[in-house]
Amino acid sequence: MLGLAKFAATLRKMGVRLGTSEVLDAALALSAVNIEEEGQVKAALAATLAKSPEERALFYQAFKAFFVPPDKKKADIQFLMERLAEERENIALAEGELLFQGETLDLSSESKEIYSRLDREDKDRLLEFLERASAGKRVGPAFKPLIESIVEGHLERMRSRISDIQTHLPRSARTGDPEVDAALMQAVLSGPSDREKLLTEDIASVSEADLVKLETIAKDLSRRLATRFSRRCKRSARRSAIDMRKTIRANMRYGGVPFSLRYEAPRIEKPSIVVISDVSGSMIRYTGFLLQFLSGISSVVKNVEVFIFSEDLERVTDIFKEGETFSETVALLLSRTSQWGRGTDLGKALHTFRKTYGALCTRKTVLIVLSDGKTMARESARKHLEELHSNVRLILWLNPLKQEEWRKVPQLQDFRKYSKMFQSRSLSDLERIMRTEVLL
Amino acid sequence: MNVRPTGDVPHQEPIPVFEEATVDFLTEAFERDGYICDENIIVPVYLALRLQKPLLIEGMPGVGKTEIAKVISRVFKVDLIRLQCYEGLDENKALYEWNYQRQLLRIEMAKVKPEGDGPREYACERDLFSDLFSEEYLLERPLLRAIRSEERVVLLIDEIDRTDEEFEAFLFEVLSDFQVSIPELGTLKARFIPAVVLTSNRSRDLSDALKRRCLFLYIDYPTIEKEYRIIRAKVPYVSERLASQVATAVSRLRNDPEVRKKPSIAESIDWAKALVCLEADSLDPSVLKHTLNLVLKNREDFELYKKKEKVASLL
Numbered sequence: 001m002l003g004l005a006k007f008a009a010t011l012r013k014m015g016v017r018l019g020t021s022e023v024l025d026a027a028l029a030l031s032a033v034n035i036e037e038e039g040q041v042k043a044a045l046a047a048t049l050a051k052s053p054e055e056r057a058l059f060y061q062a063f064k065a066f067f068v069p070p071d072k073k074k075a076d077i078q079f080l081m082e083r084l085a086e087e088r089e090n091i092a093l094a095e096g097e098l099l100f101q102g103e104t105l106d107l108s109s110e111s112k113e114i115y116s117r118l119d120r121e122d123k124d125r126l127l128e129f130l131e132r133a134s135a136g137k138r139v140g141p142a143f144k145p146l147i148e149s150i151v152e153g154h155l156e157r158m159r160s161r162i163s164d165i166q167t168h169l170p171r172s173a174r175t176g177d178p179e180v181d182a183a184l185m186q187a188v189l190s191g192p193s194d195r196e197k198l199l200t201e202d203i204a205s206v207s208e209a210d211l212v213k214l215e216t217i218a219k220d221l222s223r224r225l226a227t228r229f230s231r232r233c234k235r236s237a238r239r240s241a242i243d244m245r246k247t248i249r250a251n252m253r254y255g256g257v258p259f260s261l262r263y264e265a266p267r268i269e270k271p272s273i274v275v276i277s278d279v280s281g282s283m284i285r286y287t288g289f290l291l292q293f294l295s296g297i298s299s300v301v302k303n304v305e306v307f308i309f310s311e312d313l314e315r316v317t318d319i320f321k322e323g324e325t326f327s328e329t330v331a332l333l334l335s336r337t338s339q340w341g342r343g344t345d346l347g348k349a350l351h352t353f354r355k356t357y358g359a360l361c362t363r364k365t366v367l368i369v370l371s372d373g374k375t376m377a378r379e380s381a382r383k384h385l386e387e388l389h390s391n392v393r394l395i396l397w398l399n400p401l402k403q404e405e406w407r408k409v410p411q412l413q414d415f416r417k418y419s420k421m422f423q424s425r426s427l428s429d430l431e432r433i434m435r436t437e438v439l440l
Numbered sequence: 441m442n443v444r445p446t447g448d449v450p451h452q453e454p455i456p457v458f459e460e461a462t463v464d465f466l467t468e469a470f471e472r473d474g475y476i477c478d479e480n481i482i483v484p485v486y487l488a489l490r491l492q493k494p495l496l497i498e499g500m501p502g503v504g505k506t507e508i509a510k511v512i513s514r515v516f517k518v519d520l521i522r523l524q525c526y527e528g529l530d531e532n533k534a535l536y537e538w539n540y541q542r543q544l545l546r547i548e549m550a551k552v553k554p555e556g557d558g559p560r561e562y563a564c565e566r567d568l569f570s571d572l573f574s575e576e577y578l579l580e581r582p583l584l585r586a587i588r589s590e591e592r593v594v595l596l597i598d599e600i601d602r603t604d605e606e607f608e609a610f611l612f613e614v615l616s617d618f619q620v621s622i623p624e625l626g627t628l629k630a631r632f633i634p635a636v637v638l639t640s641n642r643s644r645d646l647s648d649a650l651k652r653r654c655l656f657l658y659i660d661y662p663t664i665e666k667e668y669r670i671i672r673a674k675v676p677y678v679s680e681r682l683a684s685q686v687a688t689a690v691s692r693l694r695n696d697p698e699v700r701k702k703p704s705i706a707e708s709i710d711w712a713k714a715l716v717c718l719e720a721d722s723l724d725p726s727v728l729k730h731t732l733n734l735v736l737k738n739r740e741d742f743e744l745y746k747k748k749e750k751v752a753s754l755l
């Protein structure tokens with residue numbers, strides 16, 4: 001009963017106290033029930049392995065995470081492996097950066113992990129401290145342990161600043177067995193946070209009480225995306241050194257003397273983003289979350305410009321700063337929306353935009369339009385989109401309407417000619433679009 | 441299959457012995473007995489019987505813990521031996537005791553016996569001793585009764601959380617091998633391992649050792665649907681409508697954080713019975729006002745539900 005042993009290991013790691021006798025009982029119990037029936041298996045295991053209401057709650061969580069169809073199990077293990085790889089990269093990154101007089105600091109893995117998840121500013125502050133400490137006149141190598149303990153303590157205090165560290169499996173909770181650890185990871189993720197549910201829920205219908213949770217998830221997702229992207233940028237920067245093989249081949253006729261150099265594929269570039277977002281009615285929530293999300297990835301975009309519109313356009317880039325909470329953002333948006341409750345006029349908004357801010361558009365710009373497309377002056381809107389379309393890298397249209405309902409809004413067909421339109425109702429929609437369209 | 445003669449209705453399904461009962465048999469038998477439950481309850485009961493392990497049932501007051509032991513005894517048509525626990529319960533009250541009064545009386549009687557010479561007297565004293573500590577003077581308490589029973593029995597150890605750790609440790613010994621040694625009588629071993637049900641309201645945590653011996657069953661407050669079915673099963677003549685209204689109202693009371701003493705299933709049954717007697721076929725504010733004291737036994741809770749909007753929230 002290998003499965004049972006692993007399930008028991010999962011439970012133990014989750015805090016259920018199990019002795020050998022319980023596991024033996026569970027094996028006996030399993031042999032006495034009809035194992036084709038999930039209900040019986042579950043009840044039999046619960047009766048033998050979970051002996052208090054608290055343990056029972058953990059048991060059900062573990063059961064759900066562990067006993068899944070083979071395909072799901074494979075995917076879960078894959079997911080775990082990716083997280084672990086990400087973590088190893090994080091640690092390597094920290095080791096490369098946290099130096100004292102040129103030598104890597106000897107820190108715990110957790111500390112390195114925390115470091116890699118800090119904001120750029122916090123990182124820089126720490127690096128600055130290390131630089132100063134390294135350069136100190138009377139500071140010799142003997143000071144390294146002291147520096148290490150200072151840094152360790154500092155990072156420990158920073159732990160609370162990092163929201164997504166919990167979504168990783170703490171080291172102490174790991175067993176090293178992929179199947180068990182994958183289940184533990186799923187149990188953590190599917191925990192009381194209802195993360196999965198919130199991720200796919202329509203942003204406009206998320207309850208007031210869950211908004212804060214949603215915000216945390218948005219931060220987590222966007223930061224993760226940003227980290228991923230910045231790594232890829234770095235790798236591409238390294239690669240964009242001279243490609244020797246190509247260079248030699250290209251210079252054969254010069255006897256191999258490299259007159260004309262050949263470079264690897266061009267570096268990945270940080271995009272510039274211009275947002276034109278609808279704030280009429282329910283659109284304001286979607287806009288609020290788009291801004292939250294963008295602030296999370298702002299470290300890996302060159303530039304973000306934000307405009308809101310309902311009847312006309314207004315530039316609100318100034319309110320778009322990091323650290324603002326969702327409700328603060330929404331409050332600011334509301335206060336800045338002068339034309340409240342009148343019609344939505346995308347045509348006019350785009351006209352103003354081109355006239356006044358047209359210079360913001362370059363071939364490197366991703367123009368993000370967030371709107372359900374229900375607007376007056378459709379023809380003018382279409383025309384402006386057509387013009388803009390040839391000035392920017394891409395017009396990305398985020399549509400909170402369900403894709404099945406697009407048919408009912410005929411002008412969307414026109415708008416789609418000049419933009420890539422995606423259904424964008426939930427955080428997971430938003431994340432996917434950003435990952436596949438913006439931070440390539 | 442090992443089958444005991446049931447004695448009564450000859451064409452009935454034969455009743456299996458504990459460890460040969462199947463999940464299907466138990467499901468049907470519990471239902472026939474009017475105990476409403478699903479496999480979350482049936483499977484642990486089945487396993488306890490099958491693996492001959494004690495079943496420890498925990499849950500809030502009145503969710504049907506004790507009832508399970510009773511149902512088992514009815515289903516298998518065996519005796520129920522009940523050890524009701526309380527603070528200060530000790531071995532003497534749980535296992536056995538010598539009947540001191542009778543022993544004293546016997547000694548008194550021996551004294552008035554005509555005197556003999558030395559050696560005979562000695563032999564007589566020894567006789568007296570073994571006589572004093574014979575079964576005649578033994579007071580059997582529930583645990584010993586369960587062990588010495590010639591028949592299979594259900595042993596209910598009710599509200600074990602009320603005893604102390606010391607007693608629990610003693611109990612653990614007994615439940616480990618169902619044998620006790622009484623110095624004067626020697627070792628007694630159970631002929632049949634009884635079906636043991638322990639209940640606890642969780643007023644304190646039980647020891648790990650005891651829990652390890654047992655299979656565990658936690659019973660939650662019922663869902664509205666389950667309570668509806670219980671009421672329909674337990675209250676004759678109750679209308680579907682009334683049963684569902686009572687089940688709903690009781691569930692709302694339990695979910696009201698302001699209510700201190702949550703109504704038990706027994707109380708909702710009583711309430712429904714009273715409503716049937718009053719010939720109410722549905723709940724309304726005035727009926728509620730006059731009968732709510734049956735489910736809200738705590739004074740403050742009752743006062744709380746004098747408010748109109750509180751009453752309205754139950755309908």
Ligand SMILES: Nc1ncnc2c1ncn2[C@@H]1O[C@H](COP(=O)(O)OP(=O)(O)OP(=O)(O)O)[C@@H](O)[C@H]1O
Binds near residue numbers: 475477499501503670
């Ligand atoms: N599932 C059920 N089906 C039918 N009747 C039930 C059910 N659960 C409870 N009851 C009824 O509720 C009454 C109370 O149950 P019981 O005495 O077993 O509760 P308990 O959990 O032992 O409570 P306490 O903790 O107060 O001892 C029983 O008399 C029984 O009629």
Ligand SMILES: [Mg+2]
Binds near residue numbers: 639
């Ligand atoms: Mg009871």
